[in-house]
Amino acid sequence: QQQVKQSPQSLIVQKGGISIINCAYENTAFDYFPWYQQFPGKGPALLIAIRPDVSEKKEGRFTISFNKSAKQFSLHIMDSQPGDSATYFCAASDRGSTLGRLYFGRGTQLTVWP
Amino acid sequence: GAVVSQHPSWVICKSGTSVKIECRSLDFQATTMFWYRQFPKQSLMLMATSNEGSKATYEQGVEKDKFLINHASLTLSTLTVTSAHPEDSSFYICSATTSDNLYEQYFGPGTRLTVT
Numbered sequence: 001q002q003q004v005k006q007s008p009q010s011l012i013v014q015k016g017g018i019s020i021i022n023c024a025y026e027n028t029a030f031d032y033f034p035w036y037q038q039f040p041g042k043g044p045a046l047l048i049a050i051r052p053d054v055s056e057k058k059e060g061r062f063t064i065s066f067n068k069s070a071k072q073f074s075l076h077i078m079d080s081q082p083g084d085s086a087t088y089f090c091a092a093s094d095r096g097s098t099l100g101r102l103y104f105g106r107g108t109q110l111t112v113w114p
Numbered sequence: 115g116a117v118v119s120q121h122p123s124w125v126i127c128k129s130g131t132s133v134k135i136e137c138r139s140l141d142f143q144a145t146t147m148f149w150y151r152q153f154p155k156q157s158l159m160l161m162a163t164s165n166e167g168s169k170a171t172y173e174q175g176v177e178k179d180k181f182l183i184n185h186a187s188l189t190l191s192t193l194t195v196t197s198a199h200p201e202d203s204s205f206y207i208c209s210a211t212t213s214d215n216l217y218e219q220y221f222g223p224g225t226r227l228t229v230t
Contacts, residue, residue, distance in 0.1 A: 043221040
């Protein structure tokens with residue numbers, strides 16, 4: 001059972017455009033929602049994360065929007081650049097019961113055309 | 115800070131042999147370490163969780179006797195793939211958390227294992 005559902009599977013965006021990736025979850029005990037960026041042959045790197053007490057978090061060109069009632073969260077990449085081309089994973093964890101175990105979405109392969 | 119290294123970065127071994135992958139936290143003490151495997155164009159699949167000095171907790175479907183995990187110190191965990199088969203070929207990634215930051219996992223660069 002997929003604990004975190006991610007869409008779309010792949011995304012093509014023109015340089016300068018906005019990339020939007022969506023995730024949904026069912027477990028209301030989740031209290032930490034990170035996004036990871038992974039380049040081919042590399043480990044994932046934390047991009048930005050949010051906790052459910054806020055609805056939005058922005059760091060540079062990256063913004064997480066969080067909708068607690070809908071149990072959804074999304075990543076927005078503003079002014080997308082070719083260097084942003086990578087695979088993005090959303091994740092969720094429940095610190096209270098699972099020692100920080102992360103449940104990952106299936107990933108979104110982003111391609112930004114120059 | 116919070117750097118995790120893995121060694122080797124890639125390894126080729128023959129079917130039936132064993133291979134060990136090391137995961138080290140370079141500048142922090144890792145209270146918990148996680149081991150993942152990732153197939154091409156797929157997500158990370160958690161294999162096991164380990165705490166220093168105790169036995170690893172394996173995910174359902176992961177063979178404990180095949181994937182031996184040892185978390186001998188607060189900076190080192192090892193994954194040994196025993197009697198490797200071609201289907202064990204994958205990208206293995208470790209991550210670690212600290213007691214100072216209970217939320218964030220710091221990921222290693224991964225190890226590409228190819229079994230011929």
